[in-house]
């Protein structure tokens with residue numbers, strides 16, 4: 169199973185729309201997939217006490233990450249970095265086993281010209297520190313407000329192709345690591 173993390177909790181998030189496109193790619197390859205939408209995290213997860221005593225409502229997220237064969241993170245750019253909620257989510261996951269030798273893949277989106285290069289590189293540092301296997305082919309989707317249509321599809325066929333190639337490549341990468 170591949171777990172897709174939709175990296176913000178903003179209502180109506182474009183990252184969630186891109187996560188849906190990524191999900192379709194894995195489904196078309198018959199790969200089981202689970203989307204972890206940070207917008208659905210229960211409010212109690214954000215209590216300061218959650219570091220020491222994880223609320224039971226966080227278990228499904230924690231277990232999905234542990235059970236996954238690979239993680240695909242879709243992150244937007246917020247103020248030149250990853251959203252705070254994404255780092256918080258990472259910090260709540262079980263340590264150290266959540267990312268140890270875990271294949272991880274990144275897709276970034278931004279309103280500006282760089283397609284979330286900065287947050288993706290921040291995430292590579294974090295996941296590298298935690299001994300994940302980082303899939304080198306990243307996808308950056310700039311100018312997201314012009315690139316996504318009202319149905320949540322990408323208007324640029326080249327970007328669709330990159331998302332498709334990335335998903336296919338990540339599945340091969342996971343198989344090689346498991347072999």
Ligand SMILES: Cc1cc2nc3c(=O)[nH]c(=O)nc-3n(C[C@H](O)[C@H](O)[C@H](O)COP(=O)(O)O)c2cc1C
Nearest residue numbers: 176178181182183244245246247248277278279280
């Ligand atoms: C709090 C906030 C900070 C943002 N900072 C940046 C930024 O630094 N660079 C950029 O290109 N776009 C920035 N944007 C625009 C977002 O990348 C863009 O709106 C994208 O759709 C956000 O992802 P989301 O729709 O999943 O929330 C920011 C948006 C928000 C809400």
